[in-house]
Amino acid sequence: MRIFTMALNPTLDVSSDADRVQPTHKVRTRNQRLHPGGGGVNVARVVLELGGSPELMILSGGATGALLEDALGRLPIPLELLHVKSPTRIATMVREEQTGLEYRFVPEGDPISEREALAALQRLETVSDAFVVASGSLPPGAPVDMYARMAAIARKNNCRFVLDTSGPALAAGLSGEPVFFVKPSLSEMEALIGATLEKADAEAAALELVGKGSARYVAVTLGADGAILAGPDGAIRLASPKVEVRSAVGSGDSFVGAFVWALSEEKDSADAFRWAIAAGAATAMTSGTDLCRRGDIESLFARITAVT
Template sequence: MFALTDPVDEQAMSNILTVTLNPALDLSTTVDRVVPEDKLRCDAPVLEAGGGGINVARAIGAMGGRAHAFVAISGYHGQQFLDILRQEPLIPEVFHTHGETRQSLAVTDRTSGEQFRFVMPGPRWTPEQAQEALEAIARVTPQRGYLVLSGSQPPGVPLHFPTQLAALMADHSARLILDTSGAPLKALLKVGSARHHVLRLDGAESEELAGRKLSDIHAVADFAEELITRGVAEVVVLALGAEGSILVEGGNRWHACTQPVTVRSKVGAGDSFVGVFTWAVSQGARWEEALVLGVAAASSAVTSDGTELCRRDQVDELARTATLRRI
């Protein structure tokens, strides 16, 4: 089984750029019980810099890497965000925009174990700002490296932003790994979409995009092949929650899953997968090896509280005992 090693030089550490257009200043806390009307006495809050691409970069940092993290911030909350970000194992690439960086609140009910997540809207962008962001991303994209676009798009950003980014990557011989949802995801099926290197979806997103129920892992793999045939991506990864993930590329169909783990919080599982998967591929892992490490990272993340991500020692152990098979 492929094993990640510590980076040996700055080039190895810096060939990944993550992109976060709609970051959030994440506030998380715990109460005895969530009930209406009463004043709920919370534990001391934890404040973190959040957003898909940021979490992906943090997961890479947890594994010994150091990705560049392009992030659009603004306002007072944006400055708070940046102060926190500078303490993380990543290299910030800051893009200043207008308005105010959004906030999110996660409250865990200690009695039931349930988590309630409240996400505020981000500032609305203009098409001109989106174009400026594309140009700024181009300036910091590593040649022959990897670019990860993860998380939601701010209101006003064109739905085809991922496609525009994919076309831009060709100029840098860089490979785009896309983890998105909603309307931008559906827009990928439109005629003329540029081919993405890797597309990752979760179960609900897969069925939404397919427009049908995907009843078993073979149906999921069939849909992944359909996306490749349609030119949406070269490699498709479909997450199945506790059942692991499926990866399809070049006629190969792989399914990987770990031993069962105790779930404490599902926050960060997808970002942990993408971060460790990308880091593994950038270090020379084969697709199926990166898949195993990715599902191990996702399983590691769900065993932690709140918004904590994967831990390297646990990822290594879960990967050693994981199941990998062709389907």
């Protein structure tokens, strides 16, 4: 199946390094890097890195949108643009070298109109027989049930709808037609059900979502502790291989991209889960807003083990 990814609230990701981050004083940075970003964009970049052929639709606006389009135009990814009046947001990440800590500044973005939001739904009506990946936050102004509406359209068109978001958009996205795959982090799952979760509780919560038909597969990511995958045949937990972490930016998106790519290559869900864990860890090894590299993913894949 083809892979059609959407980024309704994409970003220009700017990352750099500084000796020390401190208030009031100028913080001199170096090693500045700029990448196209946002959930759906990162998913497409990872699918491409793994040898897939993703398609990407983005909402883009203003001078910053032009910069985003230019950056994406250098990649061999078919790109569909839905232009909006609001400028594309810029996200900033600074790594403090003295401590190794990351400081991430991610604006919510400017509002879009209802008409602009509906244009994305209308475009999705033309997509069939595909993995449809909706990843990232909703821009202000978009209906909170935007992803639920997309899930209904995808189901009607024989698509497998993949959802990766948080907060009210996640809750609304799981309240309508069943989705094929959803990937909350542990904190996002806690916010969804309104309770603090231990790992065993997270597994039970994921299985409950599967059991009541909200999703066919639910992955709960646990950071350096790996992830849990619940599906029709039960749940498994895999440990993440130990790596030197340089940046957590994009690890969740890489997980989603690798999982969907593997399924599109007709690998089973357990195998796809291993690819996803490996891609998330491989992205953590890279600096700033760089994402995973296929060679690292393949090397880490062989080191992944089940948690008993």
